[in-house]
Amino acid sequence: MVVVAISAYGQEPRAGGEVAEPELTIGCLYPLTGPMGFFGRDADVAIGMALDQLQHLNQQYINAGEPKLYPRLKVLLEDSKGKRHRSATLARQLVEEQGADILCGVVYSSIALEISAYAEQQKMLFIGAGHSSSRLTQAPVNPWYFRVNNDSRQSMRAGARYLKEMKSEQPWTTLAYVGPDYDYGHRALEDLLEGLEDLEVPFEISGEYYPKLSEPDYSTYIQALLSSPPDIVICNFFGDDFANFVRQAHLQGLLEVSRLANFDTGGGYSIIAALGNDLPPGVILSGHHHNNWPDTPRNREFVAEFHRRSGRYPNFMAESAYAAILAVAEAWRQAEKTDAEGMRLALEGLKLPLPEDPPGFQSWIDPISHQIMQVTAIGESLPNEDYPPAKRMLGNWKIYMPEIHPLTP
Incomplete structure (x- = not known):
């Protein structure tokens, strides 16, 4: 104690x-x-x-x-x-x-x-x-x-709004989902799909994958994604699991053919710092708190x-x-x-x-x-060494107010 x-x-x-x-x-x-x-x-x-x-x-x-x-x-x-x-x-x-x-x-x-x-x-x-x-x-x-x-509902519904806006800037049609095989991982996808449906966003799901927590090797899942690369990969791992997935996806070339996004916790400072230069620019991330926003x-x-x-x-x-x-x-x-x-x-x-x-x-x-x-801020990984040892921080922010508003007297 x-x-x-x-x-x-x-x-x-x-x-x-x-x-x-x-x-x-x-x-x-x-x-x-x-x-x-x-x-x-x-x-x-x-x-x-x-x-x-x-x-x-x-x-x-x-x-x-x-x-x-x-x-x-x-x-x-x-x-x-x-x-x-x-x-x-x-x-x-x-x-x-x-x-x-x-x-x-x-x-x-x-x-x-x-x-x-x-x-x-x-x-x-x-x-x-x-x-x-x-x-x-x-x-x-x-x-x-x-x-x-x-x-996860707030984060993923904000992510759905981001994806809808993204269609006009960078048209996409397919997405795949990778998340941990327990309640949070399954629930987060349900929340995202609900948000996309409510916003009437047309898309196709090319695959769903649910590795176990702390699984060290994601190569099988990454190869499956590479067999028919989706426009966007939504990865809902957190902590070291997400950092490991990013490293392996980067090495195997997935991030060259698909945009990677994590709308809930992937933008946490500890992950960004741990990845260093292994986090390429342009990965779409958010978190529950940001040091620079x-x-x-x-x-x-x-x-x-x-x-x-x-x-x-x-x-x-x-x-x-x-x-x-x-x-x-x-x-x-x-x-x-x-x-x-x-x-x-x-x-x-x-x-x-x-x-x-x-x-x-x-x-x-x-x-x-x-x-x-709370307000959700979604950004992209950019070179930034203002918060060492991190080599990246998030920028190009898009800000989403909560969908529920306070009751007025």
């Missing part, structure tokens, strides 16, 4: 050296070791940033005489190693032995579905921060589950502070973990009653200013789906 921090406010020792008891304990599950450990290590840094930000805001409230402050938070971070049974066991230990009031995090959607069911059984909040399957935010929605990063004071400060603390630039998992802590604290502060039910009601429709918000937009949680509504 790793204790990330004890409180957002009130850390000062009481008489006798004691520290004020936390008002909420949050149990977070992320892989800190193993192939996806970089996700959890970035989440760790961002959680500390969020807690410090809350302490700073509370001091401002105190100076202004504001009676409603953010709660004292204790965050417990467990290394899930990305394993399903381990994650389920740790979730129960966090709640039943460590006293966690709220669960958060989880990278894999299949694990998140199981943790969500446990949270519903316990009637406790689970703040999804990292996974993307739209199954979790479509009916029937778990009343205790909320997600603070884009889901939007160019706003809030995003610049977030990226700079993360780099100051860690010596590296953040991947998208950092901002979602940051958002999870802020969402919990803001819901507690706004709730009429600060119990689980009161916070649950406060999260429905909650507005939350985040680093990825462009000017004039503020992230908010849809009260029906419990999915955060």
